[in-house]
Ligand code: SF4
């Protein structure tokens with residue numbers, strides 16, 4: 668059953684980070700979720716008793732959506748925990764107050780660039796926004812930081828999280844959108860929990876800004892990714908669009924159920940440890956005769972990439 672729904676309100680962003688996933692897209696257009704799609708999702712959320720939380724995130728900056736406060740209010744009113752993942756650059760005092768009053772349960776600040784040279788968005792303004800949010804949020808809302816650490820060093824991260832009083836932190840060991848040198852250190856990223864998809868196995872589902880329903884963030888957009896230093900072409904995959912069918916119908920379709928079963932039992936070869944054929948360079952087929960989407964080279968399924 669579905670437990671967490673991710674809604675990509677927009678794939679646009681006010682920033683242009685060098686390391687952004689969006690720089691690796693192919694055949695994609697940016698867009699903003701429209702009202703009819705949102706209304707369909709509200710209908711599902713209202714009736715989904717087992718759905719615990721809704722995360723307003725995907726790729727893009729959710730605070731750019733003009734109705735962000737109303738959307739948080741509407742989902743919180745339905746009794747679901749409501750989260751946002753943001754770059755915090757637009758989180759001014761007014762926006763912070765409105766989101767908290769609307770019932771926001773969790774604000775994740777994505778700080779992927781904190782330890783890279785492109786740390787331009789990790790500015791004084793962002794830090795002040797975080798401090799103010801934390802000051803007024805009260806106990807009903809939590810603050811979390813999502814970091815990427817590719818050099819294995821976490822000391823500064825814990826220090827930062829302590830200084831800004833985070834309730835939770837999410838540390839990802841790799842970001843599949845840029846090359847990562849294959850070394851003993853980085854190979855250690857693989858192996859723990861290998862063959863476990865944190866999205867499918869935990870009842871999560873993603874809605875792209877245009878209403879497409881995907882099982883995970885990896886399959887939300889056509890994206891070039893990396894398996895260490897090798898470039899891979901990952902085609903997006905959707906089991907339907909909520910403008911054409913209800914989310915309930917799509918979630919319970921034969922195809923989507925069969926895919927979830929296959930992922931939960933992880934019936935895919937481990938392409939992260941094998942370079943036996945070129946199938947690993949796309950997600951269209953593999954040596955176990957699986958069709959698209961194949962998951963054997965997915966770094967999320969190897970616990971190397973993590974999302975809140
Ligand atoms: S803030 Fe996030 S979505 Fe926006 S440009 Fe930077 S990495 Fe991309």
Ligand code: SF4
Nearest residue numbers: 936938941943944954
């Ligand atoms: S699909 Fe190719 S790379 Fe992946 S495990 Fe099979 S032989 Fe190896």
Ligand code: SF4
Nearest residue numbers: 864883962965967968
């Ligand atoms: S294993 Fe990877 S590609 Fe497959 S559903 Fe999970 S996150 Fe998506």
